[in-house]
Amino acid sequence: MATGVSAVPAVAPVLVLNSGSSSVKLAVLDPVSGERRVTALAERVGTGEATVRVRRGEQEQAGAPADGSHRGVIKELLAALADELATVAGVGHRVVHGGQRFSSSAVVDDPVLATLRELTGLAPLHLPGNLAGIEAARAELPDRVHVAVFDTAFHSGMPARAYRYAVPAGWYSQHAVRRYGFHGTSHRYVSGRAAELLGRPLASLRMVTVHLGNGCSATAVRDGISVDTTMGMTPLEGLVMGTRSGDVDPGALGYLADRLGKGLAGLLDQLNTRSGLLGLSGISNDMREVQDAAEHGSADAALAVEVFCYRVAKAIGALAVALGRLDAVVFTGGIGEHSATVRSAVLVQLGILGITEDVGANGEDGRRTGGRISGAGSVPVLVVPTDEELLIARDTWELTAEPAR
Ligand code: ADP
DSSP, X not given: OOOSOOOOOSOOOXXXXXXXXXXXXEEEEOTTTOOEEEEEEEESTTSTTOEEEEEETTEEEEEOOSSOSXXXXXXXXXXXXXXXXXXXXXXXXXXXXXTTTOSSOEEOOHHHHHHHHHGGGGSTTTHHHHHHXXXXXXXXXXXXXXXXXESSGGGTTOOHHHHOOSSOHHHHHHHOOSOOOOOHHHHHHHHHHHHHHHTSOGGGOEEEEEEESSSEEEXXXXXXXXXXXXXXXXXXXXXXXXXXXXXOOHHHHHHHHHHHOOOHHHHHHHXXXXXXXXXXXXXXXXXXXXXXXXXXXXXXXXXXXXXXXXXXXXHHHHHHHHHSSOOEEEEEHHHHHHOHHHHHHHHTTOGGGTOOBOHHHHHTTTTTTTTXXXXXXXXXEEEXXXXXXXXXXXXXXXXXHGGGO
């Protein structure tokens, strides 16, 4: 079974495939060093305007695929990667939702695939793309081991008090309505790296990991296990995100449905695609653009950043309660890794937890201080670049090699 971020001996490379609803990302990488031999990206998949790009070091080839479907672009990209694929040990697939069935990464066989199809209703926007990728890659590379790595698996050890909603019990027992959590691969990777950087065993650390990208979530990691997280049944719950609202009183939906005569699907679409930084600022879902607008005098953009940072700080406080003791806070994701202003605006609100900022170290993303951006005597705060592909490659290698051990 694949657990933790373990060091593995030198081995053959692994193909990692992230097949989403409209894009497909591939990478052939070394599961020990993380070195990429080749990467490829297809965008606007499933439309008439799909594009493909293959990158080897500094060299890039771009074009339009003959067939823009998931099957078509994967077939074309695997053909373009044929040289590198000759030596790959296995194929790791990113899968957004494993429901209650998958608590760790799993070798894909026909029964696993059938279970994933049954779970589609839990993530209708993402699982069909994941499944299309697995099916296409299995058809093209039938002699390789395929492994599914789930965004939800890291959170499968959450206690019931964290994952149950206070709703009629039948919603849970008959329909599996509960909190699952997402971004698990990222939270698991950065918590392992943070333990290495702190020089302490992961098994004795209590930390809050904060992934701030287009999607945002924070997780309480106790002894290497997620014990609570901000995302819920779907990736809509919790923090403010690029276009997603995060927490909203569901009563507001009933009120608006009456007032606007809108159906639930339309309102949910607005919460998923027109809210968050975009909704508050009216300008952009991209933190850089929102910060830029705030600096140029937009009060709405300034408020969007303020709400975003306040909600992150509040979540860290709540997750510290879940941990009972706080040994570290870890920032990752595009915003978490690169926005010193956002980190600073969060940290300044966390004095109550014994946290102070080292302004110089924060300003340079902790590069000079091994990731550490906290002041002397503070609970350590780290910036740790995430690498979900590397963790997928490691799980894949472990499960590929397992039968031989
Ligand atoms: P995804 O979640 O799609 O993987 P990323 O993790 O790359 O996305 O995060 C994208 C977000 O990171 C965007 O909001 C972008 O503006 C933000 N970001 C990237 N670099 C910076 C930066 N230097 N300063 C502020 N925000 C940044």
